[in-house]
Amino acid sequence: MMDWTDRHCRFFHRQLSAHALLYTEMITAEAILRGKRDVLLGFSREEHPVALQLGGSDPTKLAEAAEIGEGYGYCEINLNVGCPSDRVQEGRFGACLMAEPDLVARCVVAMRARVRVPVTVKCRIGIDDQDGEADLERFVSAVAAAGCRTFIVHARKAWLQGLSPKENREVPPLDYGRVYRLKAAHPELEIVINGGVATLDDVDTHLANVDGVALGRAAYQNPYLIADVDRRLFGATVDPPARRDVIEALIPYTEKHVRSGGRLNNIARHILGLYHGRPRARAFRRHLAEQAPRDGAGAGVLLQAMRIAEGDDAVLLAAE
Ligand SMILES: Cc1cc2nc3c(=O)[nH]c(=O)nc-3n(C[C@H](O)[C@H](O)[C@H](O)COP(=O)(O)O)c2cc1C
Numbered sequence: 001m002m003d004w005t006d007r008h009c010r011f012f013h014r015q016l017s018a019h020a021l022l023y024t025e026m027i028t029a030e031a032i033l034r035g036k037r038d039v040l041l042g043f044s045r046e047e048h049p050v051a052l053q054l055g056g057s058d059p060t061k062l063a064e065a066a067e068i069g070e071g072y073g074y075c076e077i078n079l080n081v082g083c084p085s086d087r088v089q090e091g092r093f094g095a096c097l098m099a100e101p102d103l104v105a106r107c108v109v110a111m112r113a114r115v116r117v118p119v120t121v122k123c124r125i126g127i128d129d130q131d132g133e134a135d136l137e138r139f140v141s142a143v144a145a146a147g148c149r150t151f152i153v154h155a156r157k158a159w160l161q162g163l164s165p166k167e168n169r170e171v172p173p174l175d176y177g178r179v180y181r182l183k184a185a186h187p188e189l190e191i192v193i194n195g196g197v198a199t200l201d202d203v204d205t206h207l208a209n210v211d212g213v214a215l216g217r218a219a220y221q222n223p224y225l226i227a228d229v230d231r232r233l234f235g236a237t238v239d240p241p242a243r244r245d246v247i248e249a250l251i252p253y254t255e256k257h258v259r260s261g262g263r264l265n266n267i268a269r270h271i272l273g274l275y276h277g278r279p280r281a282r283a284f285r286r287h288l289a290e291q292a293p294r295d296g297a298g299a300g301v302l303l304q305a306m307r308i309a310e311g312d313d314a315v316l317l318a319a320e
Pocket of ligand 1: 002053197215216
């Protein structure tokens, strides 16, 4: 998710689940070809497995960007056909490509020719007036014929005019049935559902109908949700990590980041929701929000916030 799931966020989420597949935010092919690649694509080995999401519609550029991404170690290349922002439409990529299945198919063919890792597509159930069952079927069949085996489907249509990206994540109604029927019509494809999933019980319900579930906002805003994923979905036998263990696991990573000139807040901003729903969640968030952006703030701020959240009153008083 743009501006959210950067490498620090993914490192943090990886402390919560060893197995969940993590995605980068969308990075345009153009940026990869012309920009600072290490900044855009660099990530830590510990984040694995990570999929790289690309934005674009030029098969040659996407193929080149995919190959570069594979070289950086990403385990999947995903093409964004779901983002409705104006900026993205101007560049003729994102959700507007749902109207051009043949072009998306050409992009997939070109990318697959250059990489060994899977090439997947994230899309909506429809756009504008092209939101019938037949439209989705036409899109998926064309792209599947190009060799895409996995579709992550955000179960709501996008309006390309008139709604902001945020509204396009909330206003068009969710239609999970549409995604279930897509899976039923294509048992040979891996269909991953996305949109509005807030609990692991919801995940279980969806998994009776589709092959996977992608969590967006819930995983970011309430990250501890992911802590039980390994046990519930991947057959792990170990208990989920405690929140305090997660913070402690972040300390060496954070110290290294700060030592090399990075700001604490680059990491701290992603963990604000770790104590979501817990009694001292607010005090945890407040301590981080106030202290982490300060010049010279170091990893100790994370430990202080953790002690506040865990009820260490001495720190609570000192922080008042
Ligand atoms: C801040 C923000 C940034 C997003 N950026 C991306 C993106 O880069 N690529 C993408 O495929 N989806 C992006 N999304 C959409 C989410 O991946 C997801 O499809 C959508 O939020 C619905 O799922 P959810 O209800 O689980 O959040 C973004 C969502 C948010 C809130």
